[in-house]
Amino acid sequence: MSTAPTALRTAKEVAERRAQAPHTSMFVRMLIRAAMLRRGRAASALLAMVVAAAVATAMMNLYVDVQAKLRSEFRNYGANVVIVGKSGQSLAPDAVTKIESALGPKTLAVPFAYAVARTKDGQSVVVVGTDFARARQLNHWWNVTHWPDAAGNSGQTLVGMRAAAVATPEHQAFDLTFQGKAIHLVPTGLLQTGAAEDSRIYLDQREFENWTGVAPTTIEVAVSGTADEVQQGMKQLAVALPEADIRPVRQIMEGEANVLNKTRATLYASATLVVLTSALCVLATLIGWVFDRRRDFAIMKALGASEGLVNGFFAAEAAALGVVGAILGFFIGIGVAAWIGRANFHAPVVPRFSVFPYVLAGSIAVALISAVLPIGLLRRVQPAIILRGE
Amino acid sequence: MFPRLVYESFRRQTRRKLLAGIAITLGVAVATAMIAVATDIGDKINRELRSYGANLVVTPQEDTLDVEIGGINLKPPSDGAFLNEADLPKIRGTFWHHNIVGFSPMLPVTVPLERDGTQRNVTLVGTYFSKQLSFGKDEFTTGVRITHPWWKVDGHWPDDNFTSVLLGERLAERIHWRALQTITLAGRDFHVSGVLSTGGPEDDEIVAPLAVAQQMLGKPGAVRRVYVSALTKPPDALSVRDPKTMSPEVYDRWYCSPYVESIAYQLQEAIPHSHAEQIRQVAQNEGTVLSRIKGLMLLVTLAALLASALAVSAAMATAIFERRVEIGLMKALGAGNLVVSAVFFAEALLLALMGGVVGFIAGSLLAHQIGRSIFASQISIQPVLFPIIMAIAVFVTFAGSAAAIRRAVKFDPVFSLRGGA
Numbered sequence: 001m002s003t004a005p006t007a008l009r010t011a012k013e014v015a016e017r018r019a020q021a022p023h024t025s026m027f028v029r030m031l032i033r034a035a036m037l038r039r040g041r042a043a044s045a046l047l048a049m050v051v052a053a054a055v056a057t058a059m060m061n062l063y064v065d066v067q068a069k070l071r072s073e074f075r076n077y078g079a080n081v082v083i084v085g086k087s088g089q090s091l092a093p094d095a096v097t098k099i100e101s102a103l104g105p106k107t108l109a110v111p112f113a114y115a116v117a118r119t120k121d122g123q124s125v126v127v128v129g130t131d132f133a134r135a136r137q138l139n140h141w142w143n144v145t146h147w148p149d150a151a152g153n154s155g156q157t158l159v160g161m162r163a164a165a166v167a168t169p170e171h172q173a174f175d176l177t178f179q180g181k182a183i184h185l186v187p188t189g190l191l192q193t194g195a196a197e198d199s200r201i202y203l204d205q206r207e208f209e210n211w212t213g214v215a216p217t218t219i220e221v222a223v224s225g226t227a228d229e230v231q232q233g234m235k236q237l238a239v240a241l242p243e244a245d246i247r248p249v250r251q252i253m254e255g256e257a258n259v260l261n262k263t264r265a266t267l268y269a270s271a272t273l274v275v276l277t278s279a280l281c282v283l284a285t286l287i288g289w290v291f292d293r294r295r296d297f298a299i300m301k302a303l304g305a306s307e308g309l310v311n312g313f314f315a316a317e318a319a320a321l322g323v324v325g326a327i328l329g330f331f332i333g334i335g336v337a338a339w340i341g342r343a344n345f346h347a348p349v350v351p352r353f354s355v356f357p358y359v360l361a362g363s364i365a366v367a368l369i370s371a372v373l374p375i376g377l378l379r380r381v382q383p384a385i386i387l388r389g390e
Numbered sequence: 391m392f393p394r395l396v397y398e399s400f401r402r403q404t405r406r407k408l409l410a411g412i413a414i415t416l417g418v419a420v421a422t423a424m425i426a427v428a429t430d431i432g433d434k435i436n437r438e439l440r441s442y443g444a445n446l447v448v449t450p451q452e453d454t455l456d457v458e459i460g461g462i463n464l465k466p467p468s469d470g471a472f473l474n475e476a477d478l479p480k481i482r483g484t485f486w487h488h489n490i491v492g493f494s495p496m497l498p499v500t501v502p503l504e505r506d507g508t509q510r511n512v513t514l515v516g517t518y519f520s521k522q523l524s525f526g527k528d529e530f531t532t533g534v535r536i537t538h539p540w541w542k543v544d545g546h547w548p549d550d551n552f553t554s555v556l557l558g559e560r561l562a563e564r565i566h567w568r569a570l571q572t573i574t575l576a577g578r579d580f581h582v583s584g585v586l587s588t589g590g591p592e593d594d595e596i597v598a599p600l601a602v603a604q605q606m607l608g609k610p611g612a613v614r615r616v617y618v619s620a621l622t623k624p625p626d627a628l629s630v631r632d633p634k635t636m637s638p639e640v641y642d643r644w645y646c647s648p649y650v651e652s653i654a655y656q657l658q659e660a661i662p663h664s665h666a667e668q669i670r671q672v673a674q675n676e677g678t679v680l681s682r683i684k685g686l687m688l689l690v691t692l693a694a695l696l697a698s699a700l701a702v703s704a705a706m707a708t709a710i711f712e713r714r715v716e717i718g719l720m721k722a723l724g725a726g727n728l729v730v731s732a733v734f735f736a737e738a739l740l741l742a743l744m745g746g747v748v749g750f751i752a753g754s755l756l757a758h759q760i761g762r763s764i765f766a767s768q769i770s771i772q773p774v775l776f777p778i779i780m781a782i783a784v785f786v787t788f789a790g791s792a793a794a795i796r797r798a799v800k801f802d803p804v805f806s807l808r809g810g811a
Contacts, residue, residue: 044711055697070679074675123455125455139671140675162453162455193669193670193671195670249589250587250589251589255540259679262438265763273694274693274697274698281705282701284410284705284708285701291712340686340693345682
């Protein structure tokens with residue numbers, strides 16, 4: 001008879017342990033067990049949810065980021081704003097510093113000064129003084145055999161293809177004269193652009209000014225940002241340089257706006273399509289899932305669960321699925337967007353956590369809709385009919 | 391028995407079949423639309439990139455140096471060589487003439503402008519605005535309205551066959567020009583049809599029909615340079631090679647590719663004594679922009695394909711999982727695993743084919759709509775896309791069903807029939 005007290009004690013212990021154990025409500029247990037028991041079904045519903053959330057995240061991230069990425073590509077077209085002295089006057093010597101302090105370090109401003117010099121055999125040629133390091137950054141399309149180095153400025157020049165044929169056909173050192181003052185120059189590199197630059201000779205601004213006494217009359221500026229930001233930048237420039245004319249380069253600005261708008265619209269259409277499809281497929285999968293569980297629904301009702309409780313149960317289940325799917329999908333989506341950015345633009349797409357609330361809200365909404373729709377249909381059916389197996 | 395099983399399954403379970411079918415249709419529609427857009431986007435964006443203006447310039451071969459600062463020509467205008475206007479329509483006879491969107495000749499002349507008793511020298515540029523030309527039987531229109539789309543006119547564009555001119559915006563302001571006034575150039579009165587705004591040196595100039603500039607210069611038929619706007623292929627390793635060093639086969643491939651270099655070469659062949667050059671600012675950058683956008687759309691399309699494939703798989707898995715009882719019944723009646731799988735695969739195939747056809751049609755309409763609303767032009771659907779799409783649809787549906795079918799077939803019929811799972 002020694003077993004009875006043990007059994008009693010055990011039963012008591014179990015009861016005590018249960019009383020002490022954290023009180024898991026029936027509701028939460030039902031939710032967890034429902035997911036655990038039908039792992040396959042729950043997993044396939046979750047998979048659909050995750051894919052949809054991931055695609056939505058990736059698309060939203062790309063849509064926001066690609067425009068910035070493309071804009072920086074468009075800056076390779078060069079300056080979008082040109083500053084010239086009013087009525088042909090030269091600009092203040094500190095204009096470039098003023099521009100860069102007005103618009104921030106991302107702005108690139110390149111000064112140009114022009115003069116017409118004569119070669120040894122009396123031909124006129126346009127000579128331009130500029131800052132080689134800046135010009136190189138601004139004008140990526142310049143095809144240059146060898147750039148002069150920034151430090152050593154002892155007569156180094158860039159000679160345009162067509163100017164070279166006139167001034168230095170043998171690519172040897174040559175002399176130019178400007179108003180009687182001669183200068184000895186070395187053709188460091190040849191320049192080819194297919195435009196007016198081909199007929200010019202470029203040399204360092206300081207050396208140019210020492211020789212001709214002509215200060216820069218034109219500054220080409222690449223203002224980065226959206227069309228509104230560029231407009232804003234131009235207003236700031238007008239304030240910073242009241243003596244100058246600020247002109248937009250319409251060819252560049254309008255071309256950019258045109259291509260960017262079309263690309264954005266295409267991306268928007270694709271993103272909408274893909275997100276919509278994923279959402280509809282999640283809807284289809286989840287509706288199937290809930291329909292499949294009409295027995296659970298019927299049993300709950302047969303056991304006396306109120307309408308509200310049953311609705312609440314399925315809604316909570318759907319919401320949980322939406323939250324988990326949104327979180328998993330969000331991180332996968334960010335990964336996909338980053339990969340696309342790296343593969344296509346060689347720069348990762350910055351994760352935008354600001355899209356998370358939208359993804360989360362969208363996921364929960366889709367999940368709730370797909371839970372509520374079939375329940376509305378099932379409510380009209382007697383539990384007995386469902387349980388009988390029809 | 392087999393066809394009947396499949397047929398009855400479709401007839402009796404319309405709702406389930408409809409759900410799976412909708413998933414497949416949607417997936418296929420999105421895939422079709424995305425592939426169609428992605429394959430055509432290069433061409434579309436290429437045309438949009440033409441809004442940056444001409445990417446090629448043709449000049450006389452024996453040209454003297456331009457002495458030009460800020461659009462003001464300091465060289466005597468009659469100096470140097472000219473192209474012949476009569477040669478220009480030959481541009482339409484080059485190999486890649488379909489890729490040439492338009493061209494505009496330019497002839498700058500310095501003319502005295504008399505105004506309020508004072509005289510000043512201004513640059514007058516002669517060009518085509520929207521000129522009707524013909525090459526053989528081929529009739530076409532070309533001019534700055536095509537090659538320089540950022541030029542804006544307040545008023546009317548002049549007619550190429552008359553003598554109305556456009557006045558540059560800043561020049562108009564400087565000479566206090568008011569609407570309906572005529573201007574006097576070299577002693578002749580000209581009607582001003584509008585004020586031109588370009589954001590470039592033309593704002594300080596007068597732009598006139600080519601014939602006017604030729605008259606002013608006294609050289610009928612003369613053209614200083616021609617700007618050509620062409621659709622080109624992004625540069626690659628082949629494009630930058632020198633055609634003189636190529637073997638005949640490589641040369642043919644180079645010649646027959648619309649690289650900016652080969653189009654320049656063909657322009658030089660077409661126009662006697664000319665030199666054609668790419669305008670690197672436009673030509674070099676459009677390649678990068680184009681390949682970036684194409685790459686982006688390709689990757690987005692891949693993501694879309696993946697998403698629709700997974701969505702179709704999920705829908706198929708759900709549809710099969712729902713039918714364990716049926717499978718149990720079939721197996722209890724003595725059907726082998728192979729037969730059961732065959733029934734399900736046949737159903738999947740039917741679903742995929744039906745969903746595929748409807749989806750393809752819907753996707754084509756969608757692509758068409760996208761092309762119309764965004765690019766205001768057709769997106770062409772290649773017929774070869776149809777079998778590819780159908781194959782993808784069948785493959786994805788099968789792949790999505792396979793795992794679910796295997797699991798369902800392995801399931802003990804007793805359990806599924808009892809109703810517990």
